[in-house]
Amino acid sequence: MSLAVVEIPVGGRWLRDERITRRTGGILQYESLEPCLAELLDRSALRYSNRTAAVDRVGRVLTFRELWASAARVAGGLLDQGVGPADRVVVSYPNGFRWLSGFLGVVLAGAVPVLPAPSCNAAEIEWIEAHSGAVLTLDGDLPDGVPFLDGGASPDELALLYYVRAEAGALRGVELTNTNVLSTIEAVGHAMDLGAEGTRTVITAPLSTAVGCSVQLLPTLAFGGTVVVGGSRVVRVPWRHLRAAFPTSRCVRGWGVAETGGIGLLLPSEHRHRHPRSVGVPFGGIEVALLGPDAEKGIGELLCRGPSVARRYWQDPVATAEAFTEDGWFRTGDQVCIDGEGFVDPIAVRVL
CATH class of the missing domain: 2.30.38.10 (Luciferase; Domain 3)
Known part of the structure; x- marks a missing residue:
């Protein structure tokens, strides 16, 4: 029954x-969303160009202008390697500035970032490369070329591909469209009041996860805030310790x-x-x-x-x-x- x-x-x-x-x-749906993630982020980068976009664990700082210049060069380098619109590109870096530039470079190139679960081993990443039909994996030096920004995609086109584990341990690729991702950004921005100048978000999850990327990173950047990237090791901290550290x-x-x-x-x-x-x-x-x-x-x-x-x-x-x-x-x-x-x-x- x-x-x-x-x-x-x-x-x-x-x-x-x-x-x-x-x-x-x-x-239910949001009214008047941007057509795609790349356009939203590019508008934010222009609007907040002199603000600090990211800080790492040793205190290095990237402004929005610097981060977007780096990402645009990555996009140009991807173009030189034959990466085109809607192509899948695996981003396989630990948390840090290189992950940010690589991920955003894929987005600005009009391609689709493929994000493996943090627990994936080398053999599983190879499986993800084949299963996703990825044309390239970013795991070494970042591509570098003439700065480039793709003209944009439609709301229903694939924007992100997260690989997650099912209960039995098998990997599944979760398709998120531009509308899906932009809706998350709007929801988090509204609920957390991210429009206030000076918002800083401590990244508490791997950037290759939906929490780290879609919930913490992208809304913060979209609303002109600063992400604090805590290096390659992400540690779960009790609530009372977080409240004590950030009163x-x-x-x-x-x-x-x-x-x-x-x-x-x-x-x-x-x-x-x-x-x-x-x-x-x-x-x-x-x-x-x-x-x-x-x-x-x-x-x-x-x-x-x-x-x-x-x-x-x-x-x-x-x-x-x-x-x-x-x-x-x-x-x-x-x-x-x-x-x-x-x-x-x-x-x-x-x-x-």
Whole structure:
């Protein structure tokens, strides 16, 4: 017997964004997005050219002008090597300035960055190269050529390809379109109020993950902030240590996976005392539903859909059919409880 999907209405009292509307009979969407990631980032680089874009662990600084000049030369070097629009390019560097220039260079070249899971070994990266159809892997010296910027792509074209591990350890390529990525950027920017000048984001996850790249890096750069890159080793730090080290910072708890664009649920710090176990409420146009025999009681498998949610797995129709429904829901596999206010409590979820 098949189980019905029970959609959970959460209302608009939490993290409301007036720019989100619903297509007729369809998924929520953002109005007036840029057509593609490259155009958004290029506009930001011009607008904030003299601001600091990135700081590394030893205190080196890159302004937006310097970072974009470096990325544009990488794009030109990729062009010289025959990389064209929509070609896939694996970016296989540790966290740092070289990763930033390489990744952004691929974007400015009009190509698609392929980002392996941080735990991938050499053999798995070779598999990813073949599976993704990558034309090149960046893992040594950065390409260097005449500065170049591609004319741009359409909203529905592939923008990023994250390779993530399934529960059994198999690798899957998560396709994110320009619309998916730009929707994540808008959602994070609005929820975290990134428009304020001087915003600094400490990168706490590998840049090759959806959290590190789509949630932390790209929104910060898009809104003219500064990313603090903590080198190749990323260490999980207890909340109390983060608050002690950054007493004026805004810390949030959340949930998200690459398939949801890195976002999904957010619990601002002001709600932590009333909801100590919760991983948050939906935001950024994300809607939630439950699947299971107790779904009507607020308990079951968490399902998500929204403008940032991926459309499918790369070259994997079987896994796609198992995880993505025809009406846009992604089956997370996580068991949760959702209360009357829309706060999601984990039974077995991945907490960021």
